[in-house]
Amino acid sequence: MPHAAPPSHLVRARSTGLAIALLSAFAFGGSGPAAKPLIEAGLDPLHVTWLRVAGAALVTLPLAWRHRGLLRSHPALLAGFGLFAVAGVQACYFAAISRIPVGVALLIEYLAPALVLGWVRFVQRRPVTRAAAVGVVLAVGGLSCVVQVWSGLAFDVLGLLLALGAACCQVGYFVLSDHGADEADGRRPDPVGVIAYGLLVGALLLTLVARPWSMEWGVLLRDAEMDGTPVPGLLLLGWIVLVATVAAYLTGVVSVRRLSPQVAGVVACLEAVIATALAWVLLGEHLSAPQVLGGLLVLTGALIAQRSAPRPPAPEPVAGSAVADHAGTGLSARTPSS
Template sequence: MLSNRVTFLLITAITPMLWGTTYVVTTELLPPGRPLLAAVIRALPAGLLLVAITRRWPSGSWWWRSLVLGTLNIGAFFALLFVGAYRLPGGVAATVGAIQPLLVAVLSTALLRERLSTRTVVAAIAGVFGVSLLVLRADARLDTLGVAAALGGAVVMAFGVVLSKRWASPAPLLATTGWQLVAGGVVLLPVAYLVEGPPPQSFTFANLAGYAYLTIIGSALAYALWFRGLRKLSPTDVTFLGLLSPVVATLLGWLVLDQRLTAAQVVGGLIVLTALLTAQLKKKTPRPPAVASRLAPSAPVAGRC
């Protein structure tokens, strides 16, 4: 029978696997050149849907906390991800983003007082190397601004993940998820308009199907599972699961888009999975020693011979 921790890990792993389908959905169903519009539609309608279902708005400090978390986890992250993807080949952006588990581990040590183990550091470095084999190409070009944006995206989401754990919300999970999605979408909305202009006047059925999938499955469901995992698990454990996203994207490119799968990519995928599993290993907590009073003779009581 699976332990509670393994069950939560398996359920949370669904999220990065769903995020791994974003590339195929975007390239095959959505209008070209509108990644920020896709980000807004992923976040804002999904957030409003969850708020409508739960019928609960933030109160007190959770107004500004929701804004901060929504900006870090969604608004700023999506915007920086767009800049990195626009100025860099996808493989470079994904490789830079793979540093996120290491960032989360370091931040968890500073903000949550979690212990940073050597195994976690080695697994994080191996994960970056595996992702580079999986998605990086020999002719990939580097761009300073693009690398900075991709690194910035990893940093802001790392802060968002750790703060999501530090700030335990008293509200139901779906409500908290909805608040962050609304906040992220509101932050993204003016950015998308200034960068990409007004949305197209009409959408095809394929466009609408793609947006519906990203809104309901890629955001409402995926983020609810993600934040549920953060409530139950260590941020470091959860963020390592994000390495599954490029693995799924590569497999779908091979299965759906007929892209070539090389031996180096297979090795990279195996390294990523090994790093992910290694990071989840936990040392067994030693059993406490027997209480001394149970083993040693009773001490004499004062006043007795």
């Protein structure tokens, strides 16, 4: 007997969720191509990171005030989110793209789902599926093509290590996201509040490290070169803060709430493709055929690893609780990314 078609309102909601998830992936993917001209114009990567996080924290301050109860209920989660998912990922990623192409840096960062499986298997000592292991092998093999190991690591080694550091910070975020996912007493933290406070914590941490008072502020008032085309520095900064951070994080949360975390995470994998395409068009960073093939392998491996990762049993639904848990939010808010 054929299954009944889902109600039209559910189909529309899912279509809207997919569109929002694609918008989030595009917004995240545009951070690197917009940030690199500022870095090449004279801004330190750490200062660009601080501008991005501090600007986004200022914009989302009303959301932080609305969810101020999280400071009492989940202080450790907020601190970890700010340290790893915001400050660590962004600092490592922007430092990496100052030395290696944007697409390569982001593809290396997409090793995170495979690294999470290593944490699950060897630290938590939980079994992983054969499909997940295949995903890890594909991701590592694809990474070998991206960095062209046969040419003796032609890319800057420090840049590669920084990109790998961004991937490791993503692992820390995924691990943190798992904490509290089984809270079935209505205290599960709202991901919007976690994002807002993560940006605030990240901004405070980066202020201590980046020392923005020593920044070349004049760079923002001049034009930056984007593959030979002059673009106002303030326009690039506005894109990074408003689109590639605030809009990207919030649309990511909305997409997870309308879709399942797994579906939203799979769509978010397109971020690497979008970033690579934008860097190709806007920055003239062309990748060779083996690198493109390797990037596809990395994304395929990440997708398989993500979908095959063991998940804890779902808690009983609680009336009024957030629809999306942290694990789902983490999948759509990488880099993020970026």
